[in-house]
Each structure stands twice: as structure tokens, then as C-alpha cells.
Amino acid sequence: MNRKNIFLTLLLPVLAICSCFIFVCPALSIETFDFAGITLKDDQGNVTTDFKPGKTIQIEAAFSFKRAGAAILHGTITAENWSQDLSPKIRFGLHANYTAVWTQTIPSTVNGQVRVDVTLLSPLHERLVRSAFFTVTPIQAEYVGAKVCNTCHPSLYAAWQQTRHYPAVGCESCHGPGSEHVLTRSPEFIVIDTSSGLCGRCHSRNDGTVIEAEGGFIKSLQQFNEWRATAHGNVAECGTCHNPHYSLSTDRADALKVSCIECHAGKTVSLSMQTVACEECHMPFAGLKSQSSGTGLYRTGDIRSHLWRIKTEADPQTMFSPDGTALAQDSKGAFLTDNFACLGCHNGINARFEDFESVRKTSTLIH
Ligand code: HEC
Ligand code: HEC
Ligand code: HEC
Ligand code: HEC
Ligand code: HEC
Ligand code: HEC
Ligand code: HEC
Structure with missing residues (x-):
């Protein structure tokens, strides 16, 4: 039992008996107090019924004793997702006006109409209830730059x-x-917002289902569409791999949160390509923003693809729909062909192999 409760149980009966004998007994039926009502004020002390979430509210209950007396005040706050008891307050005194004040912080989740009920009780069970209402309107935050x-x-x-x-x-x-x-x-x-949908607001075209293409390249800003059409679309969000605050070129270690090998443990690369990074073959420049290089099968774009799957048996032209306006998708989704995966390097300039057929014959031997 806390101190307040001890106080209540011991003192109130005494007060009740005293007031009965000394003041009230001769006229038990006559009211001992008036309850003027409830006033709501903001943290600056201004009277208002319009509040913002997270702000403090002052609830003032004004009442008067018509003769010397005692009163207990308590109350409740109720809203759609807020319910709160106002701690009991005890007042006793002579004939005069009194106020009880509660200060409450409005939770940031509250929105809409709120009801405040305050009950004024005398030890003789006289009981008066007053109600007040206020509204909580959500904060309209502004852009600051x-x-x-x-x-x-x-x-x-x-x-x-x-x-x-x-x-x-x-x-x-x-x-x-x-x-x-x-x-x-x-x-x-x-x-x-850690969902890929946040990134997809900008890194996608159409409704996200079609990977748009043009001139043999994936159109820019479609990482969301690509990612959705891969096995990674079910197992990793953009934010699993990316920390978007950092640059891939100048802060690469912070920009990429995991490496491929953390999930694909034990994956090794052979054929003298141990030093070739996973994304060189699995995320080649199959997207185009402004500049492509090379000709024919050796062409590369300037944006890394997010397709990952290399369909070794497929011919290059089957990576795209027959009219060339979208990427083709089979039962496992979209895919890369060997020309993008291998010929960016094996183009007769960067690595020795340059004949397409001789490169592709070896592509199943890499892992
Ligand atoms: C006056 C200082 C101040 C300014 C200006 C400020 N922030 Fe913060 N921000 C903080 C503090 C302090 C925290 C840590 C809060 C905590 O964890 O209790 C924080 C945390 C955050 C968080 C992490 C919140 C979370 O849930 O962990 C984000 C996101 C954020 N700030 C974004 C912004 C953006 C965007 C701006 C510019 C519009 C901005 N901040 C301006 C002080 C500031
Ligand atoms: C491209 C979207 C994007 C931009 C732009 C961005 N953030 Fe974030 N931010 C995020 C995401 C997503 C997270 C959550 C990261 C997580 O939990 O993996 C985050 C987390 C944070 C956090 C929480 C702590 C942390 O480091 O993860 C802070 C603070 C923050 N951002 C501040 C900023 C500030 C300041 C800027 C501008 C200089 C900014 N952000 C720009 C997407 C962004
Ligand atoms: C408001 C639009 C917008 C949102 C939202 C957005 N991006 Fe971007 N992002 C862009 C644009 C525009 C570029 C520049 C593209 C370019 O240069 O081709 C970019 C570039 C990037 C880059 C390259 C950055 C570099 O310098 O290394 C990465 C990585 C990236 N975004 C990841 C993300 C991720 C992850 C998210 C979600 C957390 C995200 N973006 C959300 C618009 C956005
Ligand atoms: C499995 C990990 C992984 C996932 C999931 C992933 N990315 Fe990436 N992303 C990478 C890596 C690795 C690179 C950097 C390749 C490089 O620069 O070598 C990259 C590069 C990028 C770039 C820069 C491309 C360029 O060349 O301009 C953007 C933009 C980007 N990612 C956005 C996204 C978005 C948006 C999502 C979610 C729809 C996403 N990524 C999901 C690993 C991932
Ligand atoms: C968060 C863990 C994770 C990360 C990081 C990750 N992967 Fe994966 N990846 C998976 C899982 C799980 C699968 C298998 C999904 C399935 O079989 O349905 C997968 C599938 C694949 C596939 C096969 C796709 C197919 O459809 O056959 C390739 C290729 C691949 N990942 C390459 C990479 C590369 C390259 C990287 C680094 C850029 C990478 N992964 C990063 C978890 C990850
Ligand atoms: C030199 C190019 C190249 C490099 C580098 C490379 N891969 Fe591959 N990877 C391929 C090819 C080609 C296939 C398809 C093989 C097939 O279909 O038989 C493949 C298939 C895969 C698969 C799906 C099939 C399987 O075996 O599970 C995964 C996962 C994978 N690679 C992950 C990785 C990871 C992780 C790395 C980096 C450690 C990596 N790859 C580096 C070319 C490469
Ligand atoms: C990032 C550039 C790069 C990519 C992408 C790449 N390679 Fe290589 N490859 C090399 C380098 C560098 C060597 C080392 C020998 C050389 O200089 O020819 C090599 C060596 C080879 C060799 C062995 C040659 C020899 O004489 O030992 C084969 C076979 C090969 N690559 C096939 C492929 C195939 C198939 C792919 C696509 C799935 C591929 N490479 C993708 C750079 C690359």
C-alpha cells in the first residue's frame, strides 16, 4: 500500500466523522460544494481545446466549498487509443474557491477527440461529475532541407x-x-522505412512488374523491378545489402552491408579468375543511363544490373522480349546471358578470350 492510500484509509474516515459532527450534521441534505467545471490549457497557459500529439495539457477543475469541507477529486481521460486515470487529489478548507490541476503529456499516437471526466466527491458521498472535450490534431511537419x-x-x-x-x-x-x-x-x-518499397518509389518504372528495355539494355532506375524478378526478391531487401547513406565508389565498405560470400558460403571461382569479384559476372553493366561502350556482343552499358542469375544455355537475344521493349522472364524470373556476364571483360581488350562461343563453352565450369 503506498503512502497516498494509507493517507486515504486513515485520514478520510476521521475527516468524514469530524465534518459530520462539526459542520454538516445539522443540515445533511445541503450541498457542501459547487463544481464550476473543467478548463483545458496548453503548456503556455492558454485556454484551448485543440492540442498536438506529444504536447502537455493542463486540466484544471474549479470548485468551491460553500462551507468548510473536504473533497476528493479524481478523473479519467479517454480517447480512441488512450486511456488514463488522473491521480486523486484531496482538498479541504473553509468557504472559498479552489482549483485542482493535473498535467498530462499527450502520447504521440493519439489522434481525434478526447474526453476528460472529473469526479468531485465529498466524504459524505456527495458526488458531482463534469466533462470536457478536446481534439488532438496530428502535427503537419514541414520540409526543412x-x-x-x-x-x-x-x-x-x-x-x-x-x-x-x-x-x-x-x-x-x-x-x-x-x-x-x-x-x-x-x-x-x-x-x-526499411522496406524495398521506399527505394522502389524512385528505383522502378511502371508498376514494378515489367523490366523495361531499349536498344539491348535495361532502362535506368529499375533496380526494384529487376530485384523483384529474382530469387533475391524473396530473401533480401535492398537494405539487406545497401546502406543508402554511403557512396558505392568512395565509401564502399560502409555502402555495402554484406558480401555475397556471407550468404553463399564456400562459393569459389576457378579458371584463373579467383580475383574476379562476384558482382563482375553476376551484376554486369546491362543497364544504360547515358553511355555504352563496345559493339555487337561486346557492348556494355553504365549501370550494374540486379539480376544475378546467369542462364548459360540461353542465346543473348533471348534475354529480351521479341520486340526488345522488356526483359524476358521464364519460370524463375529474369536472367542474364553470357554476353553481359563474360564479354565485358573477354572482349579482346581486357582479358584474352574474345570469341563468344569459346567463352560460353566454359561458363558452366566456373564454380
Ligand atoms: C537539433 C538536432 C537534430 C537535427 C537538426 C536533426 N536531428 Fe535527427 N536526431 C537527433 C537526435 C538527438 C537523434 C537521436 C534520437 C534518439 O535516438 O533518441 C536523431 C535521430 C534521427 C534518426 C533516427 C531515428 C530513430 O528512429 O532511430 C533519423 C532517421 C534522423 N534523426 C533524421 C534526421 C533528419 C532527416 C534530419 C533533417 C530533417 C534530422 N534528423 C535533423 C537530432 C537531430
Ligand atoms: C535513400 C534513402 C535515404 C536517404 C537519402 C537518407 N536516409 Fe537516413 N536512413 C535510410 C534508411 C533506409 C535507414 C535505415 C537503415 C537501417 O536500419 O538499415 C536510415 C537510417 C538513418 C538514421 C538512423 C541511424 C543510422 O545511421 O542508420 C539516421 C540518423 C539517418 N538515417 C539520417 C539521415 C540523414 C541526416 C540523411 C541526409 C544527410 C539521410 N538519413 C538520408 C534512408 C535514407
Ligand atoms: C526520391 C527518389 C529516390 C529514393 C527514394 C531512393 N533513391 Fe537511390 N537514387 C535515386 C537517384 C535519382 C539516383 C541516381 C541514379 C543515377 O545516377 O543513375 C540514385 C542512386 C542510388 C545509388 C547509387 C549511389 C552511389 O552514389 O553510389 C544507390 C546505391 C541507391 N540509389 C540505392 C537506394 C536505396 C537502397 C534506396 C532505398 C533505401 C534508394 N536508393 C531510394 C533516387 C532515389
Ligand atoms: C544481394 C545484394 C543486393 C541487393 C538485394 C540489392 N543490391 Fe543494389 N547493389 C548491390 C551491389 C553489390 C552493388 C554494387 C555493384 C558495384 O558497384 O560493384 C549494387 C549497386 C546498386 C546501384 C548502383 C548501380 C549503378 O551501377 O549505378 C543501385 C542504384 C542499387 N544497387 C539499388 C538497389 C535497389 C533499389 C535495391 C532493391 C530494389 C537493391 N539495390 C538491392 C547489391 C544489392
Ligand atoms: C542475404 C543473403 C544473400 C546475399 C547477401 C546474397 N545472396 Fe544470393 N542468394 C541468396 C539466397 C538465399 C538464394 C537462393 C534463393 C533460392 O534458391 O530461392 C540466392 C540466390 C542466388 C543466385 C541464384 C539465382 C537463381 O535464380 O538461380 C545467385 C546467382 C546469387 N544468389 C548470387 C549472389 C551474388 C553475386 C551476391 C552478392 C552481390 C549475392 N548472391 C548475395 C542469399 C543471398
Ligand atoms: C567469372 C564469372 C563468375 C564469377 C566471378 C562468379 N560467378 Fe557465380 N556463376 C557464374 C556462372 C556462369 C553461373 C551459372 C553456372 C551454371 O549455370 O552452370 C554462376 C552461378 C552461380 C550461382 C547459382 C548456381 C549455384 O551454383 O548455386 C550462385 C549462387 C553463384 N554463382 C554465386 C557466386 C558468388 C557468391 C560469387 C563470388 C564468390 C560468384 N558466383 C562469382 C559466373 C561467375
Ligand atoms: C571482370 C572481368 C572478367 C569477367 C566478367 C569474366 N572474366 Fe574470365 N577472365 C578474366 C581474367 C582477368 C582472366 C585471367 C586470364 C586472362 O587474362 O585471360 C580470365 C580467365 C578466364 C578463363 C581462363 C583462360 C585461361 O587461359 O586460363 C576462362 C575460360 C574464362 N575467363 C571464362 C569466363 C567466362 C565464361 C566468363 C563469364 C561467365 C568470364 N570469364 C567472365 C576476366 C573476366
Whole structure:
């Protein structure tokens, strides 16, 4: 039993008896108090019925004793996803006006109408209830620009400036408007979305199902469409491999969170290519943004593909739909052909093999 409860159980009966004999007994039926009502104020002391989540509210119950007396006040707050008891307060005194004040913080999840009920009880079981209502309207945070984030997150800001997300794709493109977070420094007011769908808002075309192609290359900004059409689409999110704050070219160790070999343990490469990185064959430049190089089967684009599967038995032209406007997909999804996987290097310049048929004959011998 806490102290307040001991106080209640011991003192109140005494008060009740005293007040009965000394003041009230001659006129038991006469009211001992008036309950003027409830006033709601914000943290600046202004009277209002409109509040924001996360802010504090002052609940004032004004009442008066008509003669010397005692009162217990308690209350409740109820809203759609908020229910809270207001701790009991005890007042006793002479004929005069009194106020009981509660301060509460509105949880950030509350939205809509809130009801406050306060009950005023005399020890003689006189009981008065008053109610008040207020609304909680969600905060409409505003965009403040990445420079503001820099004041508290300078290292992430510096890293971001090295990426191709800089300057157009700012912090708030991914984290939502930041004004409330900046004021409060609270994680409650900033969004972290770790789904691939966030990246897909920009790294995709159409509804994400068709991988659009043109001139023998995958069109730019379609990593989401590609990824969905692979085995990785079921086992790894973009964020499993990527930390988007860092540049792949200048901060590669931070930009890539896992290496292929962490999931594909024991995978080795033979044919004198032990030093060739997994993504050189499995994520070749089959996408095109601005510049391609080479001719015919030796052509490469300037964006790494996210297809991973190399279909060794397939002819290069079967990687695309017959009209060339999309990637072909078989029962396992989209795939790469040997020309992209091998001929970027084996083009007579970068590595010795240059004849397509002699290269492809060896492609099943690599692992
Ligand atoms: C006035 C300082 C300040 C500014 C300005 C600021 N932040 Fe923060 N931010 C913080 C602090 C402090 C934390 C750590 C909060 C915690 O973990 O309790 C944080 C955490 C975060 C988090 C992680 C939240 C989580 O759930 O862990 C993100 C994301 C974030 N900030 C993004 C931003 C963005 C975007 C901006 C610019 C719009 C920004 N911040 C501006 C102080 C600031
Ligand atoms: C391309 C989208 C994107 C951009 C741009 C971006 N972030 Fe993030 N941010 C994320 C994602 C996704 C996470 C969650 C990472 C995770 O948990 O794996 C995150 C996490 C964070 C965190 C939590 C701690 C951490 O380091 O993971 C902070 C703080 C943060 N971002 C701040 C910023 C700031 C400041 C900027 C701008 C300089 C920024 N972000 C730009 C997507 C982005
Ligand atoms: C608001 C649009 C937008 C969002 C959201 C977005 N990106 Fe980007 N991203 C871009 C653009 C535009 C580029 C530049 C493309 C180019 O240069 O070809 C880019 C480039 C990149 C790059 C190359 C960066 C470098 O410099 O190394 C990576 C990696 C990347 N995005 C990953 C992600 C991931 C992962 C997510 C989700 C967490 C994401 N992006 C969300 C628009 C976006
Ligand atoms: C299995 C790991 C993995 C997954 C999953 C993954 N990526 Fe990547 N991504 C990589 C690697 C590795 C690179 C860098 C290749 C290099 O530079 O050598 C890369 C490169 C990129 C690039 C730069 C391409 C370029 O050449 O311009 C973008 C943009 C990108 N990824 C976006 C995404 C998006 C968006 C998703 C989710 C739809 C995603 N990635 C999923 C591993 C992954
Ligand atoms: C998070 C763990 C993880 C990472 C990181 C990862 N993979 Fe995978 N990968 C898998 C799993 C699991 C499968 C098998 C999915 C299945 O069989 O359904 C797979 C399948 C594959 C396949 C076969 C695809 C097919 O359809 O036949 C290739 C090729 C592949 N991964 C290459 C890579 C490369 C290259 C990297 C590095 C850029 C990489 N993986 C990174 C987990 C991962
Ligand atoms: C020199 C090019 C090349 C390199 C480098 C390479 N692979 Fe492969 N990989 C292939 C080819 C070609 C196939 C398809 C073989 C087949 O279908 O018989 C393949 C198949 C795979 C498969 C799917 C089939 C299987 O065996 O499970 C996985 C997974 C895989 N590679 C992972 C990796 C990983 C991880 C690395 C890096 C350690 C890597 N590869 C490096 C060319 C390469
Ligand atoms: C990143 C560049 C690169 C890629 C991609 C690549 N190779 Fe290689 N390959 C090399 C290098 C470098 C050597 C070492 C010998 C050389 O210089 O020819 C080599 C060697 C070979 C050899 C052995 C030659 C010999 O005389 O010992 C074969 C066979 C081979 N590659 C086949 C392939 C096939 C098949 C693929 C595609 C699945 C492929 N390579 C993809 C760079 C690459």
C-alpha cells in the first residue's frame, strides 16, 4: 500500500466523522460544494481545446466549498487509443474557491477527440461529475532541407554528399518532413522505412512488374523491378545489402552491408579468375543511363544490373522480349546471358578470350 492510500484509509474516515459532527450534521441534505467545471490549457497557459500529439495539457477543475469541507477529486481521460486515470487529489478548507490541476503529456499516437471526466466527491458521498472535450490534431511537419539535418548529423550529411543521391534526393526524401524532429530531437517525429518499397518509389518504372528495355539494355532506375524478378526478391531487401547513406565508389565498405560470400558460403571461382569479384559476372553493366561502350556482343552499358542469375544455355537475344521493349522472364524470373556476364571483360581488350562461343563453352565450369 503506498503512502497516498494509507493517507486515504486513515485520514478520510476521521475527516468524514469530524465534518459530520462539526459542520454538516445539522443540515445533511445541503450541498457542501459547487463544481464550476473543467478548463483545458496548453503548456503556455492558454485556454484551448485543440492540442498536438506529444504536447502537455493542463486540466484544471474549479470548485468551491460553500462551507468548510473536504473533497476528493479524481478523473479519467479517454480517447480512441488512450486511456488514463488522473491521480486523486484531496482538498479541504473553509468557504472559498479552489482549483485542482493535473498535467498530462499527450502520447504521440493519439489522434481525434478526447474526453476528460472529473469526479468531485465529498466524504459524505456527495458526488458531482463534469466533462470536457478536446481534439488532438496530428502535427503537419514541414520540409526543412538537408542542410538543417547537417547541424546534428554531420557525418551522415558528409557521406550523403558523396553519393549520387546528392543533391536531389535529400534526407527528407527518405525520412519524411523533419521540422518536428528538429524541434524535439525525438525519433518519434522522423520516419525510418526499411522496406524495398521506399527505394522502389524512385528505383522502378511502371508498376514494378515489367523490366523495361531499349536498344539491348535495361532502362535506368529499375533496380526494384529487376530485384523483384529474382530469387533475391524473396530473401533480401535492398537494405539487406545497401546502406543508402554511403557512396558505392568512395565509401564502399560502409555502402555495402554484406558480401555475397556471407550468404553463399564456400562459393569459389576457378579458371584463373579467383580475383574476379562476384558482382563482375553476376551484376554486369546491362543497364544504360547515358553511355555504352563496345559493339555487337561486346557492348556494355553504365549501370550494374540486379539480376544475378546467369542462364548459360540461353542465346543473348533471348534475354529480351521479341520486340526488345522488356526483359524476358521464364519460370524463375529474369536472367542474364553470357554476353553481359563474360564479354565485358573477354572482349579482346581486357582479358584474352574474345570469341563468344569459346567463352560460353566454359561458363558452366566456373564454380
Ligand atoms: C537539433 C538536432 C537534430 C537535427 C537538426 C536533426 N536531428 Fe535527427 N536526431 C537527433 C537526435 C538527438 C537523434 C537521436 C534520437 C534518439 O535516438 O533518441 C536523431 C535521430 C534521427 C534518426 C533516427 C531515428 C530513430 O528512429 O532511430 C533519423 C532517421 C534522423 N534523426 C533524421 C534526421 C533528419 C532527416 C534530419 C533533417 C530533417 C534530422 N534528423 C535533423 C537530432 C537531430
Ligand atoms: C535513400 C534513402 C535515404 C536517404 C537519402 C537518407 N536516409 Fe537516413 N536512413 C535510410 C534508411 C533506409 C535507414 C535505415 C537503415 C537501417 O536500419 O538499415 C536510415 C537510417 C538513418 C538514421 C538512423 C541511424 C543510422 O545511421 O542508420 C539516421 C540518423 C539517418 N538515417 C539520417 C539521415 C540523414 C541526416 C540523411 C541526409 C544527410 C539521410 N538519413 C538520408 C534512408 C535514407
Ligand atoms: C526520391 C527518389 C529516390 C529514393 C527514394 C531512393 N533513391 Fe537511390 N537514387 C535515386 C537517384 C535519382 C539516383 C541516381 C541514379 C543515377 O545516377 O543513375 C540514385 C542512386 C542510388 C545509388 C547509387 C549511389 C552511389 O552514389 O553510389 C544507390 C546505391 C541507391 N540509389 C540505392 C537506394 C536505396 C537502397 C534506396 C532505398 C533505401 C534508394 N536508393 C531510394 C533516387 C532515389
Ligand atoms: C544481394 C545484394 C543486393 C541487393 C538485394 C540489392 N543490391 Fe543494389 N547493389 C548491390 C551491389 C553489390 C552493388 C554494387 C555493384 C558495384 O558497384 O560493384 C549494387 C549497386 C546498386 C546501384 C548502383 C548501380 C549503378 O551501377 O549505378 C543501385 C542504384 C542499387 N544497387 C539499388 C538497389 C535497389 C533499389 C535495391 C532493391 C530494389 C537493391 N539495390 C538491392 C547489391 C544489392
Ligand atoms: C542475404 C543473403 C544473400 C546475399 C547477401 C546474397 N545472396 Fe544470393 N542468394 C541468396 C539466397 C538465399 C538464394 C537462393 C534463393 C533460392 O534458391 O530461392 C540466392 C540466390 C542466388 C543466385 C541464384 C539465382 C537463381 O535464380 O538461380 C545467385 C546467382 C546469387 N544468389 C548470387 C549472389 C551474388 C553475386 C551476391 C552478392 C552481390 C549475392 N548472391 C548475395 C542469399 C543471398
Ligand atoms: C567469372 C564469372 C563468375 C564469377 C566471378 C562468379 N560467378 Fe557465380 N556463376 C557464374 C556462372 C556462369 C553461373 C551459372 C553456372 C551454371 O549455370 O552452370 C554462376 C552461378 C552461380 C550461382 C547459382 C548456381 C549455384 O551454383 O548455386 C550462385 C549462387 C553463384 N554463382 C554465386 C557466386 C558468388 C557468391 C560469387 C563470388 C564468390 C560468384 N558466383 C562469382 C559466373 C561467375
Ligand atoms: C571482370 C572481368 C572478367 C569477367 C566478367 C569474366 N572474366 Fe574470365 N577472365 C578474366 C581474367 C582477368 C582472366 C585471367 C586470364 C586472362 O587474362 O585471360 C580470365 C580467365 C578466364 C578463363 C581462363 C583462360 C585461361 O587461359 O586460363 C576462362 C575460360 C574464362 N575467363 C571464362 C569466363 C567466362 C565464361 C566468363 C563469364 C561467365 C568470364 N570469364 C567472365 C576476366 C573476366
